[in-house]
Amino acid sequence: MTETEFALRTDGVGKRYRKGWALRDCTLSLPSGGVIALVGPNGAGKTTLLRLAVGLLAPSTGTVEVLGHDVTASTSQTLSRVGFLAQDHPLYKRFTVAEMLRFGQACNLRFDKGLAERRLAKLGIPLDSRVGTLSGGQQAQVALALALAKRPDLLVLDEPVASLDPLARHEFMQVLMGAVAEGGVTVLFSSHVVHELERVCDHLVVLNQGRVTLTGDIDTLLGEHRLLVGPRTATDLDRAGTVVQAVHSDRHTTVLVRDGALPAAPGWQAQPVALEDLVLAYLRRPAEPSVAVTSGVAV
Ligand SMILES: Nc1ncnc2c1ncn2[C@@H]1O[C@H](COP(=O)(O)OP(=O)(O)OP(=O)(O)O)[C@@H](O)[C@H]1O
Structure with a gap:
């Protein structure tokens, strides 16, 4: 594989907070073009690893490469190819959905507002609703539509379905998988939910107590x-x-x-x-x- 065939590579990555190490000796090569699940219990270091991957944190040791570029030296052009959906889908609750989309457009060079509008229309989410009045599942869908409208090459999602009921979780994953099937986006998401992974993922990373204990293509691992x-x-x-x-x-x-x-x-x-x-x-x-x-x- 060439460098750009890896969505994310880490080499000996560690992250130390004041209390101690959250991540130790993390070496990964995650291929482009599929769905990668990052699994681990509470406190395993999942959020830390994802924030390192999108350049929101700097590693204490080692190097992180995203889409073939060292993330600490990355230009805004590289980072504009990466979408990040943080835990709890942060949105401005007082904005209408339409205002959220206009905000997304103002903040991103490659934002495709029409794409987001079409996705939300399909899901029956009205553009004139205030975000705070939508259900948890609908808010998650708005956040996902915003993230996908950025047309990222790598979309990183931190426990996107943790707070959703089983139906909303299923709908969210369906929309996400639909976007992957349309092509072009690599998805890396963290999750506690292990029983649905086989259906939706190509690649797996298991993190425990800040260390990678298993990683690989799912069919190969099985x-x-x-x-x-x-x-x-x-x-x-x-x-x-x-x-x-x-x-x-x-x-x-x-x-x-x-x-x-x-x-x-x-x-x-x-x-x-x-x-x-x-x-x-x-x-x-x-x-x-x-x-x-x-x-x-x-x-
Ligand atoms: N900003 C921070 N300052 C200090 N310690 C932190 C910080 N963020 C995380 N930690 C610590 O690092 C460790 C890993 O946390 P992290 O949030 O990365 O794990 P996680 O796997 O995402 O957990 P969860 O599933 O509960 O969200 C934990 O012990 C946590 O307390």
Whole structure:
């Protein structure tokens, strides 16, 4: 891949606030042209990473490249190609939707007001409504229409659906995926919601306690990981590759492995792993690098 085929690259990135490190040793290469999910629990460092990606924060260590350019040295021209939707969709509540669109147009060189108007008309959101009188789901849609009207090459969204009910969440993701399908925009979004990721994402980053514990193309990651199920007493897991997680019941052991072959002992079966289970297994692991990767049998 050439430089510009990566929407975002980070190399050894760390961010230290006064209280301590929010992000440590973060090295990522995220490809252009798809949907990337950034997943992690509260306080994992997701917002910090996204704010570094859009140039709102400077790294304490390492480098951040967005659309092939070092973000700390980026010109307004590069940053105008990046859209950012912060948590809670900040909008001026007293403005009408039309006024919000005029404001967006005044602030952005490449703003396509007609595109935003068409999107909102499709969703039945009146332009003369005051933003504060709209439902949470409608406000999220207005914020998304504004962000998309900027016609960004990279759109970064910080937990865009966290405050929405399941229906509004579904509608929001549908509009977002529609925009991706129309082409040209790479989407990077953070989320706590893991069960819908497989349907909407191409690439995954799992962040835990400020460290990247898993990253890659989702189909590749699912192909590399397997669940091995066998008798509880078995100890012969030498061929099992990297053990991500082992769960024991009275009679059985279930082991999630990466790049592992079936143990030679009788009674073992391999099963595919669902994306949600894969993510949860990585979130349950300690994030310290010294214990993050264990080869052989986990106890
Ligand atoms: N401006 C700040 N000043 C000091 N500490 C901060 C600041 N912003 C974040 N932190 C700390 O950095 C760590 C990571 O926070 P961050 O908001 O990036 O995590 P997050 O994964 O987005 O969390 P959440 O899901 O709760 O939004 C937390 O311990 C947080 O308290």
